[in-house]
Amino acid sequence: QKEVEQNSGPLSVPEGAIASLNCTYSDRGSQSFFWYRQYSGKSPELIMFIYSNGDKEDGRFTAQLNKASQYVSLLIRDSQPSDSATYLCAVKYDNFNKFYFGSGTKLNVKP
Amino acid sequence: DAEITQSPRHKITETGRQVTLACHQTWNHNNMFWYRQDLGHGLRLIHYSYGVQDTNKGEVSDGYSVSRSNTEDLPLTLESAASSQTSVYFCASSIRKSTDTQYFGPGTRLTVL
Numbered sequence: 001q002k003e004v005e006q007n008s009g010p011l012s013v014p015e016g017a018i019a020s021l022n023c024t025y026s027d028r029g030s031q032s033f034f035w036y037r038q039y040s041g042k043s044p045e046l047i048m049f050i051y052s053n054g055d056k057e058d059g060r061f062t063a064q065l066n067k068a069s070q071y072v073s074l075l076i077r078d079s080q081p082s083d084s085a086t087y088l089c090a091v092k093y094d095n096f097n098k099f100y101f102g103s104g105t106k107l108n109v110k111p
Numbered sequence: 112d113a114e115i116t117q118s119p120r121h122k123i124t125e126t127g128r129q130v131t132l133a134c135h136q137t138w139n140h141n142n143m144f145w146y147r148q149d150l151g152h153g154l155r156l157i158h159y160s161y162g163v164q165d166t167n168k169g170e171v172s173d174g175y176s177v178s179r180s181n182t183e184d185l186p187l188t189l190e191s192a193a194s195s196q197t198s199v200y201f202c203a204s205s206i207r208k209s210t211d212t213q214y215f216g217p218g219t220r221l222t223v224l
Binding site (some may be wrong): 008034042043044045046049088090092098099101102103104 | 144146151152153154155156159169201211212213214215216217218
């Protein structure tokens with residue numbers, strides 16, 4: 001069973017702070033990792049993906065991957081109220097083009 | 112612009128009826144997926160297809176079927192709708208590549224009374 005775990009939250013941070021979202025996965029065969037943002041009533045939209053150990057930065061967003069510890073994180077710097085959404089972690093396994101999704105972490109950024 | 116669309120966006124039906132949800136993409140993507148999303152469960156894979164005439168079962172496929180007769184469309188059919196199938200349904204697609212991103216349609220909210 002390939003499991004992807006996220007804390008459901010809500011995670012509340014003040015505007016301008018760093019929001020840290022975490023995701024753990026069960027299978028060491030995992031190869032690619034994706035973060036999606038989903039606003040209430042909308043479809044998931046891709047923020048970024050990562051497949052190498054270390055950090056990957058894109059604007060205010062940084063994805064961090066540690067395959068040895070089987071976790072992937074998303075940092076949001078200078079959080080804005082518009083970042084308030086549910087963040088979904090997805091894991092893709094080698095040789096399969098299927099994603100396994102976590103249940104998501106709800107982020108609230110307070111003005 | 113290329114896109115992925117779903118129809119209808121909202122549907123109310125009765126228990127026992129057959130329902131078909133449409134998904135259409137204009138990206139010429141090989142891979143297409145159907146998910147359902149329920150509170151506390153995240154996105155769960157129902158069926159997926161890697162190309163024309165190819166279909167595969169996901170983790171929650173019971174009571175659902177799909178067919179892929181062309182690249183653009185993957186309709187999802189509920190053979191005999193049940194109240195447990197009340198959910199939000201998302202279609203997604205991706206091209207065939209090892210680090211593919213899946214792109215999602217706007218979703219269909221289905222209520223089975």
